[in-house]
Amino acid sequence: MSAHSTSLPSLVIVGNGMVAGRLLDELLERQNRDGAKHYEITVIGAEPHGSYNRIMLSSVLAKDTSVKAIVQKDHDWYQSKGIRFISGSPVTAIEREAKWVETACGQRVSYDELVLATGSRAARIPAENLDLNNIFLFRTIADTEGMMQVAAGASSAVVVGGGLLGLEAAYGLAKFGIKVTLVHRSGWLLNRQLDKQAGAMLKTVMQDMGIEFCLGDEIASFREQNGSVCGARLKSGRELRAELAVVATGITPNAELGLEHGLNGQRAIDVDDFMQSSAANISALGECIEHRGATFGLVDPLWRQAETLAARLVNRELVPFENQAIATKLKVSGVQVFSAGQVQEQAGQRAVVIEDKQARIYRKLIIDQGRIVGVVLFGDVRSGAHYFDLMQAGKNVSADLPQLIFGQEFAESPGDKELAA
């Protein structure tokens, strides 16, 4: 157990993912603003790297960027900021009475304030032989590097999951020149972000990249050869060859550390509007939490959680975190997707739809009582942010249709058509 050399309170952050990185930025910014340190900070991460941009792993796989370029905070950074950084070893225990945590290596760190930012891991699927070699759960730099290494010598791959990450993985692997088949349980791709028409358009676009699809199907089992995967059998009975498999069907919160040590929560750690857990002096944020029934998988709300928590820890300010609708995008070169709010209109709602099959452009606004409640843009996502703002503001857009759907730059007032006399 290490002792403090100063009388400042100690803040220990468990986890070193993107939200932890952002929390550090928020803390340091407040420290700079006040011209005084408020905490002695310790960060404990399971991975060996400093905080890196996990979102960009797809781009690393697609060779659009490198591992080096996505590491935002290397070891030197922590040192230069006076932050103690313990890497490569997860925390395995919390002693709430005595206020210390212990890592897998047995190292104990005392805290006055503890922050759990343990994130999430890829969800597992109920397929036989999921633990064979060369089956990856696409989550970390290590996963990515492993995938790239195998892909370089492979001729076929299976990707499971037609969500954002699965599509990005398929795209990235296809760039290695191997035959990629994507298996997805739903009838169309990105079924949580797109409707059937847009999903079908996305499929044709990705087919043009050489990716094959098995929709409405699931993996029953992986086939093994010398301890490694060599293929998969689908529930439909179809057999696929694969020297590499990637599972990207969603995430599971890494809530066990908190829950096993007495924090409230079911599938994740419950927090209030200020990122406070059920225990005094323990806060949590990011993908390991549940806030008002919601868990998190996209980065945007995490930034605001970091702000809320930093404000409370440093300034004792209570700025409630509000979970807002967010827009999603896909990082597949040449494919533009924008989606927010509802995907499918319901009875009594109005849908205004542009479709260009040849250009593979699809735009849909779902309107309820004159207000946008859903945006699905495919192929041309211009004005997505504008629609998003209008949706958030609850503005009545009835009078702006149909011009609005073409984009904000087309929203001239119509009706200037005069009958010549």
Added chain:
Amino acid sequence: MSSLIAKSGTHHTTCPYCGVGCGVSAEVKDNVLVGVKGRTDHPANEGRLCVKGSALHETLDSDNRLLKPQIEGRETGWDEALDHIAERWKAIVDKHGPDSVAFYLSGQLLTEDYYVANKLLKGFVGTSNIDTNSRLCMASAVVAHKRAFGSDAVPASYEDLEQTDVLLMVGSNAAYAHPIVYQRIVKAKKERNFKVIVLDPRRTASCDIADIHLPLAPGSDAFFFNGLLSYLAANNKLDTDYIAKHCDGFEAALEAAQTQVPDLKSAAEVCELEQEQLAKVYELFADNERVITLFSQGINQSSSGVDKGNAIINCHLATGKIGKPGAAPFSITGQPNAMGGREVGGLANQFAAHMGFTPDAIERVEKFWNAANISKKEGLKAVDMFQAVNDGKIKAIWIMATNPVVSMPEANKVKEALEKCELVVVSDCMANTDTAATANVLLPATSWSEKHGTVTNSERCISLQKGFMQPAGMARHDWDIMCDFARRLGFGDAFNYQHQVEIFREHAELSGLDNNDTRAFNISALADISLDDYENFAPRRWPLTANKPEGTLRLFEDGQFFTPNKRAQFIPINARLPKLKAQTGQLVMNTGRIRDQWHTMTRTGKASRLLAHTEEPYVQVHPKDAELFNIKEGGLVELENQNSRYLGRALISDDQRRGEAFVPMHWNKVYASHGRADALVNAITDPICGQPEFKHSPVKTKAYPAAWQGYLLSSFEVTPKSDYWAKMTLDAGFNYAIADSRGVANWAEWLNELYPQIEDWISLEDSDGHFVRHAGFRGGVLSVALLIDKNKQALPNMQWLSSMLGKEISLQDRFTVLAGSPADDSQSPGAIICSCYQVGENQIRAAIAEGADSVEKLGALLKCGTNCGSCVPELGAIVDDELAALAVEAS
């Protein structure tokens, strides 16, 4: 004739549109007409041209030109076509007599064409069943002239219009119908500041220069002039000396006027005018020596048009305001050669060369023509002629250069009559006219720029309409076609003309034959005109006699008229209002011209800029009537009469009198689904001259209950499957305004049926059905665009989209054509730099200019670069670039 055709150079010719008869200089390069200009040495226009004339070179393309003879839709050669006609024609005449055949001609024909037609029918076939569309515009004035002057002669010239002190424009919207004469008036009024008074139920464009506009009750004009005659007598404003020396019948005319309209009060009442205004106008007429009454279709197209003309002339005779500079009753003609037809006598109730059916004249002409079968009695005038076709009495009719299925009253009946007629021959330059659709035999005639011969305008001025282009396809001149036909009938000797000048000389000779100043029309000075003089014809006004070889500016200067006793005749007028009155649910439909179209649009409809002024048929109504009938501006109005419907765009304006609706006369089946206004006109005619009452038709009126309205832009000519459509010509296709009272369940199917050749479609659909938009592409080129809305006001102006038709549009951007307008780039975020937050370059640069001079500040302001961060390098580059630019600006 090929000697006439020059490859390049400037050719002096005459405009083929209205009766002003402007001289045109046509610029030809490599056998293409590249431009037209007003001819400065022509007395009618002195260098000016109106918008229709200026677009002449834009209407000469070969689209829809009739290029080959056709028998029952089958293309053939000239010999077979003419043999076919001659054989049937002869058989019909042999069996049913000469009155079972007819010619229906046009004021668009040249004098030489007219002359040959008249000679052939009246002298050789032996019938006077030859009438013309001039019946529809000038018949009333012709008879009024003949009754008063003993001859169909317009007393004055355009110069008089510029020299007058008071100009009464009666039933004339010269601003639209005779633009160049109107411009001359405008210019002269500016210089001399004389008074202009417009008598018209409508406030027309011509009222722009009016000192007084009298919106008199429709058709009450003769009451106005009877009232004026009473006023002149009551106020001692008569020229008793002139009446005594040069006129007959004054007392009876005055008595008739005084009985009917004794004073100002009664005149004001019947004409529905303010007494004070009326008095002012009467006073102006009475107190000025130089007064011109310029009258046109508002007078002529009436069931009492002849009387109206004479009521006007009476007032001028009673005050001696005739035959003097700036003083005359002045009938202005509609067509380029209505006057030429009248000179020839190419009408059923005229004989030849200003001669009637008198024994002397018949004998004279019979001898002159060496006629085989001279006709000795009047024939059937237009309305009766088509009635006779309908009744089966006329079994063969040859229609030249006109479109009676559009222009005749009860035009649907005319169409039916022609459809059941045994032999319908149509000679025209256009293939797709409504009338051509009824023809058994179609003959391609030469058009303006190819035709060669003379025309006479409203001021008796003869000019040459010159042929300077090769005839299109197998087209031939009308006179030449008829001569060939005459030879087949066995009359070759009398029709052996080799050149137009030979016909003209014969025509000129006949005009002088035994004339001795008994007939106003006399151009005997030209009876020996040389070919060279003819080909370079110097425009001159008739009479052109040995005494006056240079022509005659003004007639009746000596008080001598062409009646047997040389005295002008007053005609007692019992003024009559139009025959029919509007009942409940009806408005009185008044028809007329619009500025940029000519007649039935077969030529002017091709020039997109001419259609741009007024794109659709319309119905102009007074705001109170709009309220009464629940008509909304921009909505559609449905008129109905004679089992015919007219659909037009509502124009609500207090230019219109209450109780009336103005509709343009031009639209037809080629340009609109229900645009043939004349189909709703009752075949009520003037009992004397047979001219129909086009200006006054009570019609059932209602707001059209459109379920949707919209536009169909199309590279291809189609017939939209909608109750209402109106076609507008574009440079690269057509724009159809469309509407229907019934909904369309599936627009994609609607389009697929219309355009089976197009497979590449884009669409905008609204589940609530407020709007729908589709566009079709062929090879990446925008070929079709459909924009539909429940509310027409919500549709974009089609100008921009029209300009995109026929253009290749990039795949990525083409969905935006459905917006119907270009992007307003000032509203655009610009190229997206931050994908996560959709922040564009324009926004970023604007933020930098506002002071966000670092990536961090941009992120704080716009959120850009704060999510995945992959755009941060790009953001940095934009910051550096923008700061550098700002520094340059500052230095």
